[in-house]
Amino acid sequence: MTTLRAAVGLGVLGACALVLLTGCSTGPGSGRAVATVTLPVAPVDEATRLLWLNRVSWGASTATEAQLTRRGLGPWMREQLNPRPAALPTAAQAQVDGMTISRTPVDQLAIALEAQRKAADALPDEDQKKAARQAYQQELNRLSREAQQRFVLRALYSPNQLQEQMTWFWMNHFNVNVRKDNLRALIGDYEDSAIRPHALGRFRDLLGATLRHPAMLRYLDNAQNAANRINENYARELMELHTLGVGSGYSQADVQELARVLTGVGVTLRATDEPAPRMRPALAEDYVRRGLFEFNPQRHDYGGKTLLGRPITGHGMAEVDEALDRLARAPATARFISRKLAVYFVADEPSQVLVDRMADTFTRSDGDIAAALATMFSSPEFSASLGHKFRDPVHYALAGVRLAYDDRVVKNTAPLIGWINRMGEPLYGHETPDGYPLTQSAWASAGQMTTRFEIARAIGANGAVLFRTDDGAPLERPAFPALAESGAVRAALPGLGADTRAALADARSPQDWNTFLLASPELMNR
Amino acid sequence: MQRRHLLKLMGAAPLAGAAGRLMAAPAAGNAKLLVVFLRGAYDCANLLVPIASGTTDDFYRSARPTIAVPRPGQPNGALPLDAHWGLHPALATSVMPLFQKQQAAFIPFAGTDDLTRSHFETQDSIELGQALDRGRDYRSGFLNRLAGVLGAGPLTAVSPMAFTDQLPIALRGDAKAANMALGSVGRQAIDARQSKVIEAMYRNTKLAQPVVEGFAVRDEVQRAVKEEMEAASRNAMTSKGFELIARRMARLMRERFDLGFVDVGGWDTHVGQGAGTGYLANRLEELGRGVAGFAEEMGDDAWRDTVVVVISEFGRTFRENGNKGTDHGHGTVYWVLGGGLAAQAGGRVLGEQVELSQANLFQNRDYPVLNEYRAVFGGLFARMYGLSPAQLDRVFAGVAPRDLRLV
Numbered sequence: 001m002t003t004l005r006a007a008v009g010l011g012v013l014g015a016c017a018l019v020l021l022t023g024c025s026t027g028p029g030s031g032r033a034v035a036t037v038t039l040p041v042a043p044v045d046e047a048t049r050l051l052w053l054n055r056v057s058w059g060a061s062t063a064t065e066a067q068l069t070r071r072g073l074g075p076w077m078r079e080q081l082n083p084r085p086a087a088l089p090t091a092a093q094a095q096v097d098g099m100t101i102s103r104t105p106v107d108q109l110a111i112a113l114e115a116q117r118k119a120a121d122a123l124p125d126e127d128q129k130k131a132a133r134q135a136y137q138q139e140l141n142r143l144s145r146e147a148q149q150r151f152v153l154r155a156l157y158s159p160n161q162l163q164e165q166m167t168w169f170w171m172n173h174f175n176v177n178v179r180k181d182n183l184r185a186l187i188g189d190y191e192d193s194a195i196r197p198h199a200l201g202r203f204r205d206l207l208g209a210t211l212r213h214p215a216m217l218r219y220l221d222n223a224q225n226a227a228n229r230i231n232e233n234y235a236r237e238l239m240e241l242h243t244l245g246v247g248s249g250y251s252q253a254d255v256q257e258l259a260r261v262l263t264g265v266g267v268t269l270r271a272t273d274e275p276a277p278r279m280r281p282a283l284a285e286d287y288v289r290r291g292l293f294e295f296n297p298q299r300h301d302y303g304g305k306t307l308l309g310r311p312i313t314g315h316g317m318a319e320v321d322e323a324l325d326r327l328a329r330a331p332a333t334a335r336f337i338s339r340k341l342a343v344y345f346v347a348d349e350p351s352q353v354l355v356d357r358m359a360d361t362f363t364r365s366d367g368d369i370a371a372a373l374a375t376m377f378s379s380p381e382f383s384a385s386l387g388h389k390f391r392d393p394v395h396y397a398l399a400g401v402r403l404a405y406d407d408r409v410v411k412n413t414a415p416l417i418g419w420i421n422r423m424g425e426p427l428y429g430h431e432t433p434d435g436y437p438l439t440q441s442a443w444a445s446a447g448q449m450t451t452r453f454e455i456a457r458a459i460g461a462n463g464a465v466l467f468r469t470d471d472g473a474p475l476e477r478p479a480f481p482a483l484a485e486s487g488a489v490r491a492a493l494p495g496l497g498a499d500t501r502a503a504l505a506d507a508r509s510p511q512d513w514n515t516f517l518l519a520s521p522e523l524m525n526r
Numbered sequence: 527m528q529r530r531h532l533l534k535l536m537g538a539a540p541l542a543g544a545a546g547r548l549m550a551a552p553a554a555g556n557a558k559l560l561v562v563f564l565r566g567a568y569d570c571a572n573l574l575v576p577i578a579s580g581t582t583d584d585f586y587r588s589a590r591p592t593i594a595v596p597r598p599g600q601p602n603g604a605l606p607l608d609a610h611w612g613l614h615p616a617l618a619t620s621v622m623p624l625f626q627k628q629q630a631a632f633i634p635f636a637g638t639d640d641l642t643r644s645h646f647e648t649q650d651s652i653e654l655g656q657a658l659d660r661g662r663d664y665r666s667g668f669l670n671r672l673a674g675v676l677g678a679g680p681l682t683a684v685s686p687m688a689f690t691d692q693l694p695i696a697l698r699g700d701a702k703a704a705n706m707a708l709g710s711v712g713r714q715a716i717d718a719r720q721s722k723v724i725e726a727m728y729r730n731t732k733l734a735q736p737v738v739e740g741f742a743v744r745d746e747v748q749r750a751v752k753e754e755m756e757a758a759s760r761n762a763m764t765s766k767g768f769e770l771i772a773r774r775m776a777r778l779m780r781e782r783f784d785l786g787f788v789d790v791g792g793w794d795t796h797v798g799q800g801a802g803t804g805y806l807a808n809r810l811e812e813l814g815r816g817v818a819g820f821a822e823e824m825g826d827d828a829w830r831d832t833v834v835v836v837i838s839e840f841g842r843t844f845r846e847n848g849n850k851g852t853d854h855g856h857g858t859v860y861w862v863l864g865g866g867l868a869a870q871a872g873g874r875v876l877g878e879q880v881e882l883s884q885a886n887l888f889q890n891r892d893y894p895v896l897n898e899y900r901a902v903f904g905g906l907f908a909r910m911y912g913l914s915p916a917q918l919d920r921v922f923a924g925v926a927p928r929d930l931r932l933v
Contacts, residue, residue, distance in 0.1 A: 042692035048656060108713070164583070164896040220796050221849065223850075224796075224797055224848070224849040226848060228848065229537075229847070229848020229849065230847065230848055231796055231847055231849050231853070232796075232853045232854070233796045234796075236643070236644070240642075240644050240646075240647075246644045246647045247642065252643065252889070303739070321699070325767055333680060415789055424691035424707070428642075431791050431792070432565070434645070434646040437692075441693075442692050442693075443692065444733060444736060445688075445704075445705045445736055445740075445744055446704045446706070446735075446736040446740035447691055447692075447704070447707065447742045447743070448691065448693075448705075448736075448740075449733065449737050450706070450737075450743075450744045451691075452714075453715075453716050453720075453721075453724055454716055457715045457716055457720075458715065488842055497730075499728075499729065502726070503723045504729075506723050512720070515716075515718075516727065519724050519727070520727055521727060521728055521731045521733060
């Protein structure tokens with residue numbers, strides 16, 4: 001490949017920043033600079049296309065390969081970086097459309113559930129109370145399961161594969177855990193309204209959207225953070241994990257000051273048509289409510305504050321946004337985010353040169369995520385890394401199913417979600433706010449490998465479980481995918497190592513062959 | 527003489543004896559170590575409760591108006607350990623009996639000098655066990671370096687195992703280490719022939735060792751769980767949660783592994799942590815049952831040669847926050863348990879201590895660290911395994927061991 005260069009029109013980014021929320025990321029003509037990747041002019045061969053697919057999408061499939069071939073790598077990458085709204089295949093879209101989380105706004109959902117919880121608690125009869133509480137818990141479980149199913153369907157079948165990968169990346173970066181509180185009811189909306197729309201947009205918008213989402217405020221306890229009753233949890237993680245990175249120069253005093261800035265930023269479950277709480281007129285001006293988000297001035301510390309060596313000058317929510325601006329624009333944030341993106345997409349130890357170039361783009365574009373990614377995709381480091389990044393469990397499971405069943409839409413995502421759980425990376429299940437690790441050393445342990453081989457067998461020998469709609473129905477015959485017939489597999493075969501080909505030759509049945517292929521060292525990488 | 531079983535490794539060599547490498551006695555493989563990592567920084571001030579009447583007690587209670595554990599003798603009150611410290615009542619039937627048998631000890635004011643108060647940074651830095659002021663090698667955890675030293679020295683072969691679904695940083699490195707979570711052990715899907723074929727596929731890759739080790743451990747765990755099922759049919763085993771895992775760990779460590787690691791999460795109590803009862807009490811109760819179950823399942827002989835150390839990344843603020851919880855602090859309390867704890871250690875609260883007062887709080891906020899973890903572990907390793915200063919230096923470079931005469 002020739003020397004590559006990022007081509008991002010930086011001239012119009014100032015305008016973009018203003019309109020980003022109203023559709024900047026929808027592509028040409030919207031005012032946002034289109035992020036493009038500079039690629040070699042020579043046509044790329046099938047093997048190279050597969051390598052790109054395996055990195056930019058959730059895993060190569062024959063259908064996506066055909067799409068890429070039709071469009072050409074350059075235009076396809078531009079579409080990936082600048083996605084337009086796109087429907088899923090009918091059979092997948094219908095599943096998503098039927099979900100409660102697709103049909104009911106989150107504030108209605110959460111307020112109704114809160115009423116259900118209170119009604120259950122108020123029941124005088126202990127047995128009735130127990131049953132009602134159980135029903136409440138089951139409804140929460142069902143809602144978080146819907147969110148998992150929706151995520152999986154989109155990851156498997158969305159034409160906007162990069163956006164889906166970035167949605168997972170940011171969900172992990174801004175991790176919340178559904179086991180806390182009522183987060184099971186909030187998680188679908190957190191992903192759909194706070195994360196996905198900004199996954200390739202401007203980092204500052206993404207940061208602001210997570211701060212205004214009840215899932216984050218509940219998870220990191222900021223809903224409890226009030227003047228003179230400080231809770232530092234969110235303030236600390238906001239600097240350590242979301243923006244600057246640990247060891248980048250902020251102090252314990254900064255954590256405490258940011259916690260004061262964040263006092264009053266919280267969640268309300270009062271009915272949407274209820275008036276704001278009564279308070280002094282001077283304070284009432286500062287009151288903010290949007291959906292479940294509430295800034296309550298009565299809980300806010302109005303004293304003077306200093307963050308990272310400079311005073312905060314605004315008041316009320318303006319103070320919070322000022323703090324976020326400062327954090328989002330800090331050079332440490334550009335480096336921290338760029339490095340994490342490079343770890344996710346390029347290498348466990350990305351070169352400092354690459355990270356610096358990405359950080360430079362990030363800074364010059366005022367935190368345009370697609371622009372930083374374009375710099376990365378255009379780099380020689382990226383091309384050289386193709387095929388050498390170890391798949392984490394979510395990548396491994398999704399890639400296996402995409403390869404095995406291509407665009408044939410699964411009817412039952414539960415087995416796939418179960419495989420992901422078994423490998424230790426359940427969706428929305430990481431307990432602590434740091435998110436799952438992204439490096440090979442975290443996932444290539446002895447126990448993990450054994451589990452992966454069992455999952456390879458589950459997909460390879462019994463994959464029809466994905467098409468069984470209820471547990472009573474018999475599995476279709478044959479119960480395994482026709483992997484050897486897949487165009488993507490046939491294209492990949494010549495690139496497999498001698499030991500892998502020897503194993504495939506040892507297979508005693510098609511199920512065996514599938515299992516060995518999916519268990520092979522080559523399939524562990526993307 | 528409770529020490530003899532652990533000290534038999536050392537022969538006549540004194541601590542940090544010149545020989546370092548000790549005679550390859552038949553019993554040389556008996557010493558076993560399990561490290562339990564409480565992730566999330568548990569509130570040690572409610573594990574070891576300050577009970578000295580007067581200013582200390584007043585200070586504790588005024589700093590914790592809603593979450594202080596009640597005084598000894600009151601309902602759900604602390605269980606006195608000595609004149610200064612009481613134990614959380616949730617451990618009354620699990621750890622307290624071990625303490626009374628001189629098989630448990632506590633080291634308050636323990637931890638690392640890392641001051642970020644970040645869970646993740648501090649967990650990593652403890653597991654790495656490297657100096658803070660130099661570049662880090664993320665591929666070298668302290669338990670792995672210990673395994674390396676032991677494998678080449680006092681023990682002819684050491685078999686480390688993490689009972690976790692990911693290999694923890696503490697066990698990453700050159701010495702081979704296995705891992706497998708024991709919470710749910712499934713049916714074996716890959717048969718012996720397929721295992722061989724898969725091993726052959728990986729023989730020339732960097733993953734060859736974890737693949738082979740993974741199959742071997744899978745077979746061991748399957749066997750142990752099968753035994754457990756058989757035992758259960760005679761003598762119904764009702765344990766679940768961490769206790770079930772701990773009992774399985776004990777079976778595996780008794781028979782196969784010398785060096786174990788497990789982690790337990792859920793300790794980050796910023797909100798509503800409770801006092802003598804409540805959220806934290808429930809977590810402690812489950813942990814205590816697990817530790818006691820582990821000791822019981824090991825059986826007297828193996829337990830005498832075993833040391834369990836319970837650690838956490840840091841402690842929490844001494845004062846409760848605005849939400850009846852606690853925020854990130856500094857020093858914490860380590861637990862040391864074992865059937866062969868030394869007479870001068872078992873049933874005691876050990877290490878350097880300071881009176882609890884506002885003036886003695888670190889940054890007017892939390893416990894200071896007076897017993898640095900690498901020094902404490904270094905002292906323990908020297909005694910358990912008879913390591914020489916040079917060998918200890920390979921585990922914790924540049925750290926002088928602190929001998930608390932634990933075993």
